[in-house]
Amino acid sequence: MHALRKLDARDMFMFYDAIVSGSGGAEIEPSGISGWFGREVVVKLTKAQREQVRQKYEGRCAYCGCDLPERWHADHFEPCIRDLKRVDAPNGGVRLATTTPLRPERDVIENMMPACPPCNISKASMSLESWRGWLAGYINSLNSYHPIYRLAKQYGLITETGAPVVFHFERVDGAKGA
């Protein structure tokens, strides 16, 4: 049994990565991928497997720890980037087709984490450590580009803790002694 899901922003990010890194479809303009948004693709997860992923952290996002919304994502913990190929259509046009994952061994349930859409989209195809650094960098971005953030801080409404980014699954697994 296959589940259908719609391509989302994260897929777009991965496609973009595959294109700009030149790993296939290098002649395709990144703007050409926009037509893929919202298309349905086949995901090889049964309903039972999806439920298994959802329950990994008791119905919570493995990263931020929020209660998973109805439309949660099965995130590839180690990114599973799919290559793209250019296909000449009979009408003279060109379309993009996904090929096999570049790292098929990562397309397994053990590598899947339940994630809320904001975390999943933010993580995109980053490794966990890259993403951790990216999240920590938000404070610099807020200070650099958002005057209302600086002002709110000036008035004591916000305190920067300098706390390290710790993911929910790290706290849970740490408490289990895993």
Ligand SMILES: [Zn+2]
């Ligand atoms: Zn989350």
